[in-house]
Amino acid sequence: EAQVTQNPRYLITVTGKKLTVTCSQNMNHEYMSWYRQDPGLGLRQIYYSMNVEVTDKGDVPEGYKVSRKEKRNFPLILESPSPNQTSLYFCASSFYNRDNEQFFGPGTRLTVL
């Protein structure tokens, strides 16, 4: 089944404790992206990757890191999480063609205390 998976689905952590949210897709998509969803703000793009070893900042990259060492995986790293990073996070992937739809993962709800 074609899908985007994220882990964990739910995470409660404390300020400053490094964490990684994994994202994997099995559709051979070149393009992958991370978003955060906050009430009243919709989805905002954090980082995106156009292919292996090619990443770029989205609209809200501060406090996040990403890497793209393999085509299928695009982990999101929070080196020192803070409470303002409490949010719902979505990973998405697509072929690198702006006519193509993005396929979204199920989301990761992160709470930073």
Add this chain to the structure above:
Amino acid sequence: GNSVTQMEGPVTLSEEAFLTINCTYTATGYPSLFWYVQYPGEGLQLLLKATKADDKGSNKGFEATYRKETTSFHLEKGSVQVSDSAVYFCALIGGYQKVTFGTGTKLQVIP
């Protein structure tokens, strides 16, 4: 930069009512336009898209027309059902695959 503006929600309608959710955009060049839907507790999924001016996207009774002259992509459905209750997002993809979403409009359909 690019931007997408959606009408504020929530929108509450009775079953079989006509639905319009407004979406306007600002972008350089010729973006592709999308409507995504998010059901409670789930990720987003594509509802419809249009990739050039005057294109009409349609799916599951929903329609939207890419209007370059008014920079709009309004979502319409002639007769909503309770199962259409969800959050709807307008989005565009511009140069370098840069994606911009609107803030979302929550739709609640009452039997």
